[in-house]
Amino acid sequence: MSKIKCEVVQDLITLYVDNLASKESNNIIENHIVNCSDCKIFLEMLKRDEIITNVVDKNNKAVDSVEKKLIISIRRRTIKRNLLALLVLIIIVVLSTLLDNCSF
Ligand SMILES: [Zn+2]
Known part of the structure; x- marks a missing residue:
């Protein structure tokens, strides 16, 4: 199996965080971040962003x-x-x- 570029993984991570990625993509990402701290940090950052966005969304929905x-x-x-x-x-x-x- 060829090593996937971080760029590709980070593209997929945005989908992964939004739960839009396929199972195959999820596997690729999860396998990649085990060995790649850069992408792991990227994922953590996105997740944090996602939490903030969700809070804002909930507030909007409350209206x-x-x-x-x-x-x-x-x-x-x-x-x-x-x-x-x-x-x-x-x-x-x-x-x-x-x-x-x-x-x-
Ligand atoms: Zn990477």
């Missing part, structure tokens, strides 16, 4: 879908309002500069 929609619509409204405010500000600035130029 009711109706609440989510509300939050999204409020955000959209706020963005629109901010854009309008910015537009008005630009118009005021342009007008005041024009008026200043006229008075001179």
Whole structure:
């Protein structure tokens, strides 16, 4: 059996952590990390990331879908309002500069 490159294993590890890798891939990874500390560390790091992502996901799921929609619509409204405010500000600035130029 040829030695698999760490690059290949690390590509597979991302799938492995997400439980998307095939049994064969899982075996390759598990056999590889026994002898490769680099990939083992890589896996540990990914696992830690995965835990953090899961916590965030759980928090998001705790928010009711109706609440989510509300939050999204409020955000959209706020963005629109901010854009309008910015537009008005630009118009005021342009007008005041024009008026200043006229008075001179
Ligand atoms: Zn390796």
